[in-house]
Amino acid sequence: MARIKPQTLLLQSKKKKGPSRVSIPTIILYCTVLGLVALSLVATSRNWLRRSGEQTGAASSFELQEIDATIDTKKYDLPGxxxxxxxxxxxxxxxxxxxxxxxxxxxxxxxxxxxxxxxxxxxxxxxxxxxxxxxxxxxxxxxxxxxxxxxxxxxxxxxxxxxxxxxxxxxxxxxxxxxxxxxxxxxxxxxxxxxxxxxxxxxxxxxxxxxxxxxxxxxxxxxxxxxxxxxxxx
Known part of the structure; x- marks a missing residue:
């Protein structure tokens, strides 16, 4: 049985302990997924803000209509x-x-x-x-x-x-x-x-x-x- 030289064993040990390299296609895939997630979060946030603004505007408009109705009612109730x-x-x-x-x-x-x-x-x-x-x-x-x-x-x-x-x-x-x-x-x-x-x-x-x-x-x-x-x- 042939003996393996110590120098050869040392090189094989370093190769096993070293980190495995990530391929470029894998990196591109990860970046694409992260980008899609970020865009989805931004779109969701904008949609929520828009709906919140519409609800606030509708509430304000309703309050103004109530105030105007109160003023008109008071004016109408005055003796003529x-x-x-x-x-x-x-x-x-x-x-x-x-x-x-x-x-x-x-x-x-x-x-x-x-x-x-x-x-x-x-x-x-x-x-x-x-x-x-x-x-x-x-x-x-x-x-x-x-x-x-x-x-x-x-x-x-x-x-x-x-x-x-x-x-x-x-x-x-x-x-x-x-x-x-x-x-x-x-x-x-x-x-x-x-x-x-x-x-x-x-x-x-x-x-x-x-x-x-x-x-x-x-x-x-x-x-x-x-x-x-x-x-x-x-």
Whole structure:
């Protein structure tokens, strides 16, 4: 039996202990698999983020619709009419909730506080206005001097008779003035903020307009607003 030389045994031992080499096709295969896994994870993550964003957007849109619905409901629930119970009869007024919302809100608040109960119509100017509220409000002379020019000016729908308004200069709770026009007033916007119109009781307004007054246009017999009743519908 032939003997194996020690040098040959040493070389065979090193070959057995050395690491086996990985082929290039195997490396390419591993890299391809890892790449596909990474792409799958990225696609899944993007899909999840997109769905999460859509759900959040839908929730936000729903919340906004709920808020808008609440605002519209509150606006709809506000009284749109006021009945002025006067010592001469009832005057029914439609309030311009869209045209003058701030003034209407103020008027409604004062009505609920009973501000107009017992308030007199302290100035009556025939063919112009009847006025209740602060006696230091718009002066009669202002109405008569401006009224002389009415035939020379263009009249708009807001300048018609039987419009409800308040002074542009006085809108606080202590001096809130009510005016009801009894004739078209061309320069109405210079003096008043119109926030309603008489839809029933024009004859009552005309009856108040015909009362006897003194030289300062004050009625000789008291004419009062006994109460104000607010209605959502008439």
């Amino acid at each position: 009419y006021a009945i002025l119970n006067t010592s001469k009869g009832d005057i029914v007024v439609e309030l311009f909730k869209d045209g003058a919302p701030e003034i209407v809100d103020k008027f409604l608040d004062l009505c609920q506080k009973g501000h107009f109960k017992g308030m007199p119509f302290h100035r009556v100017i025939k063919h112009y206005v009847i006025q209740g509220g602060d006696s230091q409000g718009l002066g009669a002379e202002d109405w008569t001097s401006k009224g002389k020019l009415r035939s020379q000016l263009v009249t708009s729908p807001k300048h018609e008779a039987f419009m409800l308004g308040t002074s542009k200069n006085k809108q606080d709770s202590k001096s809130f003035v009510l005016f009801i026009t009894t004739a078209p007033i061309p320069d109405l916007n210079d003096k008043l903020i119109v926030f309603g119109r008489v839809i029933k009781g024009e004859d009552v307004v005309q009856e108040i307009e015909e009362v006897d007054t003194d030289e300062h246009y004050r009625p000789k017999s008291p004419i009062l607003i006994v109460n104000v009743i607010l209605k959502r519908e008439i």
